[in-house]
Each structure stands twice: as structure tokens, then as C-alpha cells.
Amino acid sequence: MSYKVASALLIASLLVVGAICALLVVFLPDQQTEEKEPEPRNCSPKYFSYSSNVCVCNSTYCDVVPTIPTLNSGEAVSYTSSKAGKRFEKMEHSFQSESNTSPVSFSINSSTRYQTLKGFGGAFTDAAGINIFSLPTDAQEHLMRSYFSSDGIEYNVGRIPMGGCDFSTRPYTYNDDSPGDFEMKNFSLTLEDFVYKIPLIHRAVAMNARKMSFFASPWSAPSWMKKNNALWGGNGFLKGVAGDENHKAWALYFSRFIEEYERNGVQLWAVTAQNEPIDGFAKNFSFNCMGFTPEQQRDFIKMDLGPGLHSRGHDDVILMIGDDQRLVLPSWPQVVLSDPDAAKYISGIGVHWYMDWITDPNRLTKTHENFTDYFIFGTEACASAMPWVDPKVRLGHWESGQRYSEDILEDLNHWVTGWTDWNLALDMGGGPNWANNFVDSPIIVNKEKGEFYKQPMFYHMGHFSKFLGEGSIRIEVVGPPQDGDLKYAAFMDGNSIIFVVLNKSDSIIEAKITDKTLGFLDITIGRYSIQTYTWSR
Ligand SMILES: *[C@@H]1O[C@H](CO)[C@@H](O)[C@H](O)[C@H]1NC(C)=O
Ligand SMILES: *[C@@H]1O[C@H](CO)[C@@H](O)[C@H](O)[C@H]1NC(C)=O
Ligand SMILES: *[C@@H]1O[C@H](CO)[C@@H](O)[C@H](O)[C@H]1NC(C)=O
Ligand SMILES: *[C@@H]1O[C@H](CO)[C@@H](O)[C@H](O)[C@H]1NC(C)=O
Ligand SMILES: CC(=O)N[C@H]1CO[C@H](CO)[C@@H](O)[C@@H]1O
Ligand SMILES: CC(=O)N[C@H]1CO[C@H](CO)[C@@H](O)[C@@H]1O
Numbered sequence: 001m002s003y004k005v006a007s008a009l010l011i012a013s014l015l016v017v018g019a020i021c022a023l024l025v026v027f028l029p030d031q032q033t034e035e036k037e038p039e040p041r042n043c044s045p046k047y048f049s050y051s052s053n054v055c056v057c058n059s060t061y062c063d064v065v066p067t068i069p070t071l072n073s074g075e076a077v078s079y080t081s082s083k084a085g086k087r088f089e090k091m092e093h094s095f096q097s098e099s100n101t102s103p104v105s106f107s108i109n110s111s112t113r114y115q116t117l118k119g120f121g122g123a124f125t126d127a128a129g130i131n132i133f134s135l136p137t138d139a140q141e142h143l144m145r146s147y148f149s150s151d152g153i154e155y156n157v158g159r160i161p162m163g164g165c166d167f168s169t170r171p172y173t174y175n176d177d178s179p180g181d182f183e184m185k186n187f188s189l190t191l192e193d194f195v196y197k198i199p200l201i202h203r204a205v206a207m208n209a210r211k212m213s214f215f216a217s218p219w220s221a222p223s224w225m226k227k228n229n230a231l232w233g234g235n236g237f238l239k240g241v242a243g244d245e246n247h248k249a250w251a252l253y254f255s256r257f258i259e260e261y262e263r264n265g266v267q268l269w270a271v272t273a274q275n276e277p278i279d280g281f282a283k284n285f286s287f288n289c290m291g292f293t294p295e296q297q298r299d300f301i302k303m304d305l306g307p308g309l310h311s312r313g314h315d316d317v318i319l320m321i322g323d324d325q326r327l328v329l330p331s332w333p334q335v336v337l338s339d340p341d342a343a344k345y346i347s348g349i350g351v352h353w354y355m356d357w358i359t360d361p362n363r364l365t366k367t368h369e370n371f372t373d374y375f376i377f378g379t380e381a382c383a384s385a386m387p388w389v390d391p392k393v394r395l396g397h398w399e400s401g402q403r404y405s406e407d408i409l410e411d412l413n414h415w416v417t418g419w420t421d422w423n424l425a426l427d428m429g430g431g432p433n434w435a436n437n438f439v440d441s442p443i444i445v446n447k448e449k450g451e452f453y454k455q456p457m458f459y460h461m462g463h464f465s466k467f468l469g470e471g472s473i474r475i476e477v478v479g480p481p482q483d484g485d486l487k488y489a490a491f492m493d494g495n496s497i498i499f500v501v502l503n504k505s506d507s508i509i510e511a512k513i514t515d516k517t518l519g520f521l522d523i524t525i526g527r528y529s530i531q532t533y534t535w536s537r
Contacts, residue, residue, distance in 0.1 A: 040064060040090075041061070041062065043063045043087040044061060045085060046395075046396075046453070047396060048394075048395035050396040051083060051397060051399065052084075052085065052396045052401075053396045054444075054453035054454060054455050055458075056453060057146065057453075058449075058450055058452075059137075059138035061142075062142035062143075062146060063087065064151040064152065065079075065151065065152060065462065065466055066088060066090040068466075068467070069092075071534070072536065073518070073537055074094055074518050074519075074535070074536075075095075075535060075536065076093040076534065076535035077090060077091065078093060078523070078531050078532065078533045079091075079463065079466075079531065079532045080529055080531045081460070081529065081530050081531075082526050082528055082530075083398040083456075083528035083529070084526070084529075086526075087459050088459065088462065093523070093533075095518040096519050096520050096521070098519075098520065099514070099520030099522060102510045102511050104479070104480055104511035105511065105514060106479040106490075106511065106514065107479065108476075108477055108497060108499065108513065108515045108516075109475065109476040109477070109478065110497065112475060113474070113475055113476075113492075114474040114475070114476075115368075115416075115473070115474055116473050117412075117470065117491070118157065118213065118377060118470055119155070119418045119468070119469065120157060120468070121156060121157025121158050121212075121213075121421070122147065122158065122159070122420065122421040122461075123160070123161070123421070123422050123423055124158050124159065124160050124161075124197045124200055124201055124424065125165065125167040125424075126161070126164065126167060126169065126192045126196050126197070126432075127168070127426060127433060128167070128196075128426070129196025130169070130196060130432060131426060132144070132200060132424070132425050133196065133200075134427075134447040135445060135450060135452060136450045139451065139452065142452075143443060143445075144203050146443070146458070147204070147424060148208045149207040153458070153466045154210055154465055154469075156208070156212050156213060157212070157213050157215070157420055158201060158204065158215075159214070159217065159380070159420050160197060160201070160216040160217075160261075160266075161216070161217060161218075161275075162216045162218040162219075162253075163219065163220070163257075164190075164192070165219040165287070166219075166287035166433050166435045166437045167433050168433075171220075171231045171232065171287075171434055172192075173220060173223075174187050174189060174190065174253065174256070174257065175187045175188075176222050176223070179222075179224035180224070181249075182248065183249070184252045184253055184256050187253065187260075188260075189264075193264075194264075198264050198265075198266060201214065201266050202265060202266075210470065213269035213470075214266060214267075214268050214269055215269055215270035215272060215379070216261070216270075216271050216272075217274070217275040217350075218253070218257075218274060218290070219287075219289060220232070220289060225249065225250060226238060226290065232285055232286060232287050233284055233289075234285065236279075236290050236291050237280060237290070237296070238290070238296075241299075242296065242299035242303045243299070243304065247303070247304040248304050248308065250300075250304065250305075251300070251305040251307075251309070254308065254309060255314055257271075258309075258314050258317055259312070269317070269318065270319065270347070271317060272321070272322075272350050272379060273292075273301060273319060274290060274292055275289075275323050275380075276289065276325075276352065277291055277297060278291070278328065287433075287437055294331070297321060297336055298336040298339050298342045299342075301321070301336065301342045302341045302345070305345070306319070306345030318347040319345055319347060319348075320347065320348040321336050321337075321346055321348075323350035323351075323352070323380075324350075324351075325352050325359070326351050326353070326359045326361070327355050329349070329351070329363040329366070330366045330371075333349050333367055333374070334370065347374065347375065348374055348375040348417075349367060349371070349374055349375070349376050349377070350378075350379035350380075351364070351378055352378075352379060353378065353380070354381075354385055356407055361411070361413075361414045362414070364411065364416060365414050365415060367415075368415035375417045376416045376417060377416065377417050377418050377420075378411055378420055379420050380420060380421075381404070381420070381421055381422060382421065382440060382441065383397070383440040383457060384400070384439045385439050391429075391430075392430035392438040393429060393430045395455065396453075398456045398528060400456065401456030401458075401460035401530075402460065402502065404421075404460040405460040405464070405500075405502045405530050408461075409482075409488065409502060412474060412489050413489050419464070421442060421457075422439065422441070423439070424441070425441055425443040426438075426439070426440070426445070427444070427445055428444060428446055440457070441457075442454065442455050442458035442461060460530060463500055464500060464532075467498045468491055468498060471493065472492065472498065473492050474489060475491060476490070477489065477490035477499065486502070486505075486509070486525075487501070487502045488501040495536050496534055496536050497533075497535055497536075497537065498534045499513060499533040500530070500531070500532050500533075501525055501531050501533075502530045503526070503527065503528065503529050504528065505528070506527045506528065508527055509525045510522070510523075510524055511523050511524075511525060515535070515537070517537055518535070518537065521533070
């Protein structure tokens, strides 16, 4: 070692010691003077090269959501997350009989009630399982608790791909090797179900105080059932026509899946008739897909899927159609639901968010108005799906989280009853994905370091999922127009009111909430922030 290097090292280590002393000086007085109730576990922030931070969790540490206290009438509590680094920062408030003079006012009217909510959640893909199980056991526990326990954001919905999808390490279905096996004799779950999906589902249910609801969606039938003899690519339609043995076999595949999951202790709430049926029309679609026209889907449900599920005793598992972009509304359900013999098997309409930025949300309202007896439910969304987004994983990207809450608020304000995120966890490159269709996720796992990163998207999801349990009802809130940077919605859950507000702009706003049974709550909405207020009447 040369003299220069040695002295450089000496100086460097002195600097490090100096920095540590400086830190102690900064932190010690606090520790000595502040006698507080048990500290909540705050975000351990880390900045990468994006606009905000992630919260780092590992085997020994993970932030938790501060407990929602039991509130007396007139007491309120708010939770704030912001681009500047707040994550579920809790504040207590109380209603006053006088308010400030703020011109911005949100007036709650719980006499006007809209849709009842189902809930919020994410998908148990193979990729999610692979990533979660790649962590040390204690870190896995922190990750699962972050999503499903009362320490976390308490998801009550889970989506399960029925077989493989692109977020698998190989393309597969549950009956690939037995062409002509219309009786599904050789149908069998795969290693992925037993190793990655079912065990995680059981852990989520066991730690969850809320009742969980799972829905399953198929990406493709076995290749031998399809015109293109492949799980992906163009012309990906089922062979034959509704009512034939091939369509009966595909319907039976759904029942067999429901039965095998039941046998493994997972009861389904719902199935969707097909993930993104429009993908099957693309000339050269690059991952698992299968096409239906709305007329084909109507006939398949009426002649095969509906009667098939019924005859095998699965009336308790409800059926959703759609499961595709908002753009197919309201025309798709108009075709399928106009036939009462198909409609009688259907309960809801699933929507994906991928084209929402160019699609009028009033398509949702139109759909609701046409079919008030059918719920609309968000079945998939993720950031970085557009091909021009590079890199796919943007650690700490506030705007991705903001797009989540903006879309959720827009959906909820247009009759949607819940919202399901895509992969629960992905790796540092946004995979694994056998078709290289990498995207971002609210939780990114860094296997090498045995840690994971909770992104702004995670907290934006939590501003809804934590506070809006199944059965919450959207109510009227009269406030400023929602066509700018301010978005909001209000809900009631028993005696509690929940108000969520998102500010997408660079200015701080003073506002007031009016609840005429209680008075006024003066509030401050920080720049680039999302807040959830809850109070009891
Ligand atoms: C885990 O995270 C905590 C908080 O960020 C940190 O203090 C600790 O050193 C980390 N442990 C490991 C093994 O990285
Ligand atoms: C509140 O809602 C009820 C029921 O829709 C309506 O009759 C009433 O006019 C609303 N009140 C206000 C102040 O908007
Ligand atoms: C099921 O798989 C076995 C083993 O590969 C094969 O021998 C049998 O013919 C298959 N059954 C059907 C109905 O295709
Ligand atoms: C079809 O897609 C595959 C996979 O993305 C690609 O390798 C192939 O070149 C494409 N073929 C055509 C004709 O575009
Ligand atoms: C099937 C159905 O009810 N269709 C109606 C949906 O609503 C539009 C008006 O918004 C009517 O024109 C359709 O007949
Ligand atoms: C903090 C805050 O509310 N800032 C902005 C939020 O959105 C409204 C409406 O667009 C703006 O007027 C505020 O300045």
C-alpha cells in the first residue's frame, strides 16, 4: 500500500468517524429529552434516482401503518403520504363549530349513497411467489404482513392466474400434454401452484383480520384446444363453436381449477371468463392470450361455462366478464348481458386500467346505468406497462403512485367497487417474465441484499385499502371540480366517514371539510400528497 493510499484511507476513516459523531450529536438530545409513547415503526427511506423514496424492509425491520385509533364522535385522524417523504404520517384533529375562511370546501352528504365496495388487492402470480420466497424467512413475513395484516395495508382481495401467464418462468396450462382429453382426465395443478401460489395464499389468509376474496382468471387454454395451436400469438381462438366438445372441455377446465384449489384449502369468490380477450386479436401477441368476440363469450357462457359451473355445484363462485380495458365498455357487456340466458350466470364486469389515460371514465357510468345489477371491479393495473417506459422498475417514482390513486379515485367516482393491482412483488428488473414483458410493482425484492422496497405505489394503494373495508359505501362530497390537480372521494363504513384527497400540484392548499352533523375540520393538503381522513359520528 503506498503512502498516499494509506493516508487517504486514514482521512476517509476519520471522516466516517466524524460523520458518526455528528449524527450522534444530532440524534442524542432527542433521545434524552423526548419521552413518548411507543414509537411507530417509520419508513426507513432510501433514494434511488427517482422523484421520491422507497421504504426499505429486511429481516429485522419494516415500517408499519400507525394504528387507526378508536375515535369518539367529532374526533378525526388523518394519514398523509407525500412526494417529500411522508408515509402514512398520522395527525389527530377535531371538528370545530367555526371554520377558517378557506374558499376550498368539501361538504360531506351521507344521505346520497352510491356503490358498495368489495375491496382492494393484488395478484398471486408465479413471479410474485418466486420473489417473495427468495427472501429470508423473516423478510418474507414482513412483506406479507405489509400487505395483509393489521400492521399493513390489509388487502382483502387476491387474484390468481388460472395456470401460467407471462409472469411465469415458462408458458404452461394445466393440461398441455394430452391432446383430445376433453374430459380433463389429465388436468393437474403444477409445481408453481404448490410452491409459489397456494402457500402464500394460506399465509395471507392466516394473518388477515379481514375475510379475503380470491378470483381466478385464465390467460390461455391448452394449445391443442386452439386454432393457432399455441398459448400466445395471433389467431388465438378456441377451435370450433360454443356448445361443442372443445368449448365444454374449456368450461370443465374452470370447474376442475375451482375443485383443485378447494381441495388445497382455497375457496374462490369469483372467476373471470377470460383475461383480456382482446389480446387474442393481436397479429402476433407476445405472451399467453386467448381471443373471444363478445358474441363468442356470450355463447360460451350461455352454453358451456354457466351450465358447466352450475352442474358441478359451483354456484357459489361468481362470474365476471370483461377483464379487459375500459375501452370495451359499454359495448362488450351490452352484447353479453343483453342475452338473459348468458346474463343469469354473470355477476360483474372486470376492468383493466391500461388505456385509462385515453379513455373517458363515463364509459363506466354508462355501463353502470345500463346494468345496475352488475358490479364493476378493477381486476388489473400496473405501472411501466407501456413499451416506451424504460427502465421498467423506477424505485421511488412518486408519479407512478400518483397515477394509481388518481385512477382509483376516478374509478370509484364512476361506480367501480374495488381495484386489484397486478404482481404483489417483482425483482429488480421487473420480472421474472418468460416473455420479457417486465413491469413495475409496489414491492420490489432485492434478493442479493435480502431486502425489499416499498414504493410510493404501495402507500397510494394503502390510502384506500387500509381504510375502505368490504361493505364501505361511497357517499356524496360536494367540492371543487375534479378536472384539475385535486381529486377526492368520500365513503361511509358504519358510523365512520372516510375522505381521500389527492393533490397533484406543487402548492399547499388550505381547505375545510364540512360534516353537518359535526361541524368543520380545517385541513392542509400538502404539495404532491395523498391524505386519508377518517372520523366517527
Ligand atoms: C435492516 O434495516 C434496518 C433499518 O433500516 C437497518 O438498521 C439494519 O441494519 C438492516 N439489517 C440488515 C441486515 O441489513
Ligand atoms: C344530500 O343528499 C340528499 C339525498 O340525495 C339530498 O336530498 C340533499 O339535497 C343533499 N343535501 C345537500 C346539501 O346537497
Ligand atoms: C393422460 O396422460 C397419460 C400419461 O401421459 C396418457 O397415457 C393418457 O393417454 C392421458 N389420458 C388422456 C385421456 O389423454
Ligand atoms: C412475433 O413475436 C415474436 C416474439 O415477440 C418475435 O420473435 C417475432 O419476430 C414476431 N414475428 C412477427 C412476424 O412479427
Ligand atoms: C342494453 C341497454 O340497456 N342499452 C342501453 C344503454 O344505455 C343507452 C343510453 O345511454 C341506451 O341507448 C341503450 O339502449
Ligand atoms: C396543495 C394543493 O391542493 N395544491 C393544489 C391542489 O390542487 C388544487 C386544484 O387543482 C390547486 O388549486 C392547488 O393549488
